[in-house]
Amino acid sequence: MKPVCLVIGAGAGIGGTVGKKFAAEGYHSVLCRRSDEEGLQKLVADIQADGGEATGYLLNAIDEGALEERIRLVEEEIGPIEVVLFNLGAQIGNRPLEELSYKHFELGWRMATFALFRIAKELFPRMEERGGGTFLVTSATAAVRGNAGQHSHAAAMGGRRMLCQTLNAEYAPNGIHVAHILVDGAVDAPDTLGKMLGEEAFQKLREERGQEHDGLMLPEKMAETYYHVSQQHRSAWTHELDLRSFSDLAWWNHR
């Protein structure tokens, strides 16, 4: 039986691509996303066509009990979850305080912070009993600095970063590897960046900075690092690392 890699937030960017990578390396990838059954089944079929194992589920992470039930069912029906990729963001673009509702502020927290806590609650005791596991968290620059208009996103991501630290402090000695992967730049991902910018602007950006310029981060290249981190020997674990295109300014730099 193959070990299971559970991806929460498996769109056609980082999530789906990392799922594919793990499947290619011998995992059964369980892909969960909120919507687009067709896109989801396409990802699953792609993996299977390459000889890999994958299953897909639509799942709204903020629904009460949905994450917990999915984890329980996967463990019963597919196998023990060895790796989780938590790939939910809370980026809704810039929104000034006056235009940001309580509901949206809370939504960011429910998706990016509370959902992660719920997964840890449900899964870490199981992983601990089995001797360990890996928890990969896709994070964003907003976890380390708050720009104007990023109230919901930055509060959710900043809380999440601290939560990754508390989980790591409590569970690393028991074999659970928590990694906070700070994605500091634009990803060449139609399902997230594409939707945020709109199709036209996204294609323009791709032409100007992406493609042969490598100025947009390529999910399949990022997946190499996600996978590497998951395979690190326990005597040499990474808790936090950043990723950005060579041509992009690091978040701490100004021109």
Next chain:
Amino acid sequence: MKPVCLVIGAGAGIGGTVGKKFAAEGYHSVLCRRSDEEGLQKLVADIQADGGEATGYLLNAIDEGALEERIRLVEEEIGPIEVVLFNLGAQIGNRPLEELSYKHFELGWRMATFALFRIAKELFPRMEERGGGTFLVTSATAAVRGNAGQHSHAAAMGGRRMLCQTLNAEYAPNGIHVAHILVDGAVDAPDTLGKMLGEEAFQKLREERGQEHDGLMLPEKMAETYYHVSQQHRSAWTHELDLRSFSDLAWWNHR
């Protein structure tokens, strides 16, 4: 009419003492706390006995609309709020993941992150219209690093720190000074540390490290710095500073 200083979390530690300081400097201090009407009225009476102005309200910050209504009433009945001290924490002591309920995790966020957002939503547009204001936020080490057992506290405080940055980035140019005051050590405060440790352990700590040793932070000395920050000229504002006893190890140091 005196300018108003609104204190959210006005116990017999930092909150009440800073309220007293602002009253002594010519503000009308509005003290809000969740419980202990008697303690609250004592604080108010103390300030008035020294010739200062103060009003006290019991207020549960997580009740829907309570903060918003209090702000509106204070502005109508007492005067425009010039300074806010946000002094709510989410420290419930160390609690391992398995013993921490969803409810407690959420409570931390409601008190330490969401309440701050709600105040900003209600008050910043008013302050902006008046040309400015000051927002002092008491923070804790958990805002910058997450220890084992601190899941709720650290997630809430880490989110809050980023929220302070987003608010600062958006509103500083419009005259609102947001200061994130990182209290990195034990405060000589019966209402918080005293309750967390229990009366006996708190008195023992006071004897060993507090009193003439100055190893516990004295609220009346901290209040000097809170007040100073609120009076900084807009050409030289501090957004973040730490406070600890001279004899305490900084959070980043190890022995």
Next chain:
Amino acid sequence: MKPVCLVIGAGAGIGGTVGKKFAAEGYHSVLCRRSDEEGLQKLVADIQADGGEATGYLLNAIDEGALEERIRLVEEEIGPIEVVLFNLGAQIGNRPLEELSYKHFELGWRMATFALFRIAKELFPRMEERGGGTFLVTSATAAVRGNAGQHSHAAAMGGRRMLCQTLNAEYAPNGIHVAHILVDGAVDAPDTLGKMLGEEAFQKLREERGQEHDGLMLPEKMAETYYHVSQQHRSAWTHELDLRSFSDLAWWNHR
């Protein structure tokens, strides 16, 4: 006999102005700078005209033994040094790696890092014996992030920030208060910014962002915070704080 405040780097910006502030508060200010005897004597005369005490010395901080001798002489001839303001920078403007000589790289370290170490070596044992002292260090954004072209400056400032932490960790429990004051923005200072930009550009900047705009940091307003930090009670010391104009973007923010 008045307590002594020693200023290393006493130009007509932060250094001289903080020296003036301490003199006004009852200190004997000892002002040291590398050149411009006339400017130095003007500062001294200004302080004396206001009824304060001050002495001025030309001093090249990188000369072997010069700092050490000056400290010894001040302690013998004027009095025990209670406060030091270390105000030397290593900013030489942007210089690409290929245009930066070994000599310039080393110079940055000698001025901004090694000189601070030398002062601590000479003075901290004396302060410790007397029960304490205060060491205020003017720092810059380059201490926390390295931009292109800032090789010498950032390496020197980054090393210095860590040195301030090691000194603080070792000496705070013995009563020496080390404060790292991160000046994150342009200061309205003819001797530094003025010289770096040139007279004309400096005046233009002043008109556009300074003066009634308060977009350049005013040394006399900054001096209020320097002084406040020096007077903090030992139960509530600040080790690090930032300062910037309300209208300036914090170093961690991007537009």
Next chain:
Amino acid sequence: MKPVCLVIGAGAGIGGTVGKKFAAEGYHSVLCRRSDEEGLQKLVADIQADGGEATGYLLNAIDEGALEERIRLVEEEIGPIEVVLFNLGAQIGNRPLEELSYKHFELGWRMATFALFRIAKELFPRMEERGGGTFLVTSATAAVRGNAGQHSHAAAMGGRRMLCQTLNAEYAPNGIHVAHILVDGAVDAPDTLGKMLGEEAFQKLREERGQEHDGLMLPEKMAETYYHVSQQHRSAWTHELDLRSFSDLAWWNHR
């Protein structure tokens, strides 16, 4: 002709082991260390016995011109340097300020900061002309926090971290990948930890925390991550990551 990997600081820990890894992956490893010709030649022989290419040189990094000349000779005689591992530290154990000489303080800077600058000066223009290269820097916790007794080490490492940022900001867009690898824990390395602790204490530590406990970092496992970083696609580069044993407390945590 194989690409060259130059290791500065090639002892029997991280340096030699990473050199071995690159040789196994098809690089010609050039190993430089200050002393122990016998140990050096053993490393070279080991690599060659495994079918790899390696050359060893004794080199004192702080000697004037020594690094520069070695780089020029390697480029002429062996081939263009594609990867550098800069592995020099400045750790001399805890030494209180009063026992730390100017000479030792400067030595830390010469080895850990200035030597890195000199290599960049000599090599980056060559790498840039060839379209790129990789600069891996072994760093330590002292680069991000300064403990008591670490004046020389922390000042040198903190300066170095900022220098890595300035170099990255200036050269990443031109294809040079600078990675700052924060080694946050004890490495199972006889040449460094062994010498610092003494043979007996080192063996005791190995028995208690190392070996099957994996509580000391294993250089051959760390080398996997060093190598991975060097092979990252330019659309997804890591500038900074940490490494520690699963059972070790992260530097930011307290028990």
